[in-house]
Amino acid sequence: MPLAPLERDADLVVVAAGQRWDSPSLIYSHPPPPWAVARALTGPGSVTECLRDLPEIPRALAALWVEQSVGGDCDGLDAGAVAAVERARGGGVEAVLTAGFDTLAAALADRVDVRLGAPASVVQWGAAGVSVSGAVPITAAAVVVTVPPAVIQAAGLRFDPPLPPAKLAALSALASVDAVSVALTAERPAERSTWALFAEEPWGLWHSTAGSPIVVGHVKGPRAAVARKVTWSMSNASWLLHQLDPSLGAAIEVVSHDWGADLFARGAHTMPTRGSEAGAFEWARPLADVVFFAGEASAGHAGRGLVQGALSSGRRAAQEAVRALGHGAPAATTSRE
Numbered sequence: 001m002p003l004a005p006l007e008r009d010a011d012l013v014v015v016a017a018g019q020r021w022d023s024p025s026l027i028y029s030h031p032p033p034p035w036a037v038a039r040a041l042t043g044p045g046s047v048t049e050c051l052r053d054l055p056e057i058p059r060a061l062a063a064l065w066v067e068q069s070v071g072g073d074c075d076g077l078d079a080g081a082v083a084a085v086e087r088a089r090g091g092g093v094e095a096v097l098t099a100g101f102d103t104l105a106a107a108l109a110d111r112v113d114v115r116l117g118a119p120a121s122v123v124q125w126g127a128a129g130v131s132v133s134g135a136v137p138i139t140a141a142a143v144v145v146t147v148p149p150a151v152i153q154a155a156g157l158r159f160d161p162p163l164p165p166a167k168l169a170a171l172s173a174l175a176s177v178d179a180v181s182v183a184l185t186a187e188r189p190a191e192r193s194t195w196a197l198f199a200e201e202p203w204g205l206w207h208s209t210a211g212s213p214i215v216v217g218h219v220k221g222p223r224a225a226v227a228r229k230v231t232w233s234m235s236n237a238s239w240l241l242h243q244l245d246p247s248l249g250a251a252i253e254v255v256s257h258d259w260g261a262d263l264f265a266r267g268a269h270t271m272p273t274r275g276s277e278a279g280a281f282e283w284a285r286p287l288a289d290v291v292f293f294a295g296e297a298s299a300g301h302a303g304r305g306l307v308q309g310a311l312s313s314g315r316r317a318a319q320e321a322v323r324a325l326g327h328g329a330p331a332a333t334t335s336r337e
Contacts (some may be wrong), residue, residue, distance in 0.1 A: 004095060011193065011195065012195050012197075033145060034197065035069075041086070042079060043078065043081075049079070070086075071268065071271050076175075089306075094306060094308075115136055125159065130143045140163070141290070147264075148265055148297060149176070149267075150176035152171060164284050173279030176270055178295070179218055180258050181268070185213055187248065188249045190209060190211065193209050195242065196239035204218055206244055214287045215241060228260070269297075270297045280304060284316070294318075
């Protein structure tokens, strides 16, 4: 499947108080730009604490940029962890599937017994193997759990015997960010690629790609509650497209997904909060060589929150399971990646 690097050199604009600021005008009027502030964050302390010495407008825009690009409330985001994520992703780690991410799901499902509409409820585990209760009971030698930690913390999936204290502590460090995602189809393809930070309703970080009529937006953290209440009519979607790039024309289709209200996700992805790196490392540890854990929450800084992190964690968990079941070398110590 062909990949393309996530565009980082596209136009960057900010929409605030009814005005549209391009990068040069924003830098001239309210330096420094929010994306530059985010890349320069250092610990210790929360992002809010690290931004407190900035003037009011740059401080507000920088906080909003971090909330919408990384995800989460700046009061709870750890500045050092955010900086580590930014550094880890700075080398072109983030990428997109040019044919759409649905092609990835279809490729992974090829020749696999995928059972939809059959949620699991309890994982019973022990030295003899596992049994999974739910719509379709399953008994197996081992299981790989890819359920987000937020779902498990909300008792969406339970374990018998219960998870050990170290796993439970990891759960609390791996909170998921509330988010609403929206995809708009415009009348015309974009003439250029643009990133837009909306500092007013409906908020969020929006992206158009040159040659495509699809505009994607993610509203994360505390602002997701606002986006959740927005009526995504063609008229307000068309207003948003005009603010992003007038050449797009009117909206002809709107599709949205509420990750925070999704009972099987409980949020979009994990956040770089204090203790999240240690929590991810602990969450990746197998239980009794029969329960293995994967998903972006168990990946390192470079992959956490990304599909790439979920894929790398799946390869790692598969290798651990194969070794533990006697099909290879003894189970290796879990790595941070």
